[in-house]
Amino acid sequence: MSRCVALLGGSFDPVHAGHVALAELFARLLHPDQLRIVPAGRPWQKSNLEASDADRVKMLELAFMRAGFPVTIDLQEIERNGATYTIDTLRAVRAELGQEASIVFLMGADQLQKLDTWRDWRALFEVANIGVAARPGFDLAVDKLPPAVAQELAPRLCTPSEVRAAPHGRVCVAHTLAVDISATQVRAAIRHGNNANGLVAPVVLDYIQQHNLYKS
Ligand SMILES: Nc1ncnc2c1ncn2[C@@H]1O[C@H](COP(=O)(O)OP(=O)(O)OP(=O)(O)O)[C@@H](O)[C@H]1O
Numbered sequence: 001m002s003r004c005v006a007l008l009g010g011s012f013d014p015v016h017a018g019h020v021a022l023a024e025l026f027a028r029l030l031h032p033d034q035l036r037i038v039p040a041g042r043p044w045q046k047s048n049l050e051a052s053d054a055d056r057v058k059m060l061e062l063a064f065m066r067a068g069f070p071v072t073i074d075l076q077e078i079e080r081n082g083a084t085y086t087i088d089t090l091r092a093v094r095a096e097l098g099q100e101a102s103i104v105f106l107m108g109a110d111q112l113q114k115l116d117t118w119r120d121w122r123a124l125f126e127v128a129n130i131g132v133a134a135r136p137g138f139d140l141a142v143d144k145l146p147p148a149v150a151q152e153l154a155p156r157l158c159t160p161s162e163v164r165a166a167p168h169g170r171v172c173v174a175h176t177l178a179v180d181i182s183a184t185q186v187r188a189a190i191r192h193g194n195n196a197n198g199l200v201a202p203v204v205l206d207y208i209q210q211h212n213l214y215k216s
């Protein structure tokens, strides 16, 4: 079987239990040879990130330190100049891994709902597969997606094993994830001095408190 590399991109400001659950779910569904976490350098659809690149990376290392599957933090988007576009990242990974490898970009339902706003979004399918997980508050039903996204997706839908076997162009959907946590909610809880236990890993919460993050 060809190599399979799954990538989870995000702002991770900070990494929270929803991110870890999403990565764990696809580690189980796809059995990738490698799961890369890719912190965005300059996510162009978000206003300013609050934590520094170094703090976001450190929190990722802590959050995934004890994951029961091999995780690598890929720094390419932080090291690249200019706005962060996933298509650039996936082309770089394709150039690195060759034409046979299965590349799977993971995302939550909120990102699928706006996939047609991403840079060169149709080209993503020429380079990678997509693995989408449910997220509370964001409908995964095809008729609730923007028509262009639904149309692009419909012929590509298949099982995780089929995605694992295909270099690119396939999509699998995991309906079972139901973690109602966002980084926005974590930042707000910390800013207001509310309990953030359960939203982020205890080691990450310690780091946030020790470094006085998300207070102002
Ligand atoms: N609770 C969740 N369930 C499923 N997917 C999630 C969840 N939280 C984040 N994701 C997915 O993880 C990726 C990175 O998300 P991101 O770092 O922007 O976190 P976020 O919680 O959405 O952040 P913010 O609240 O700052 O917008 C995206 O693909 C997003 O859809």
Ligand SMILES: O=C(O)c1ccc[n+]([C@@H]2O[C@H](COP(=O)([O-])O)[C@@H](O)[C@H]2O)c1
Residues within 6 Å of the ligand: 008, 009, 010, 011, 012, 038, 040, 043, 045, 046, 084, 085, 086, 087, 111, 117, 118, 119
């Ligand atoms: O390529 C794009 O145009 C694009 C637009 C929006 C989001 N993304 C990617 O989607 C991932 C999740 O984004 P975010 O903003 O929810 O952290 C992250 O890897 C972003 O770089 C990518």
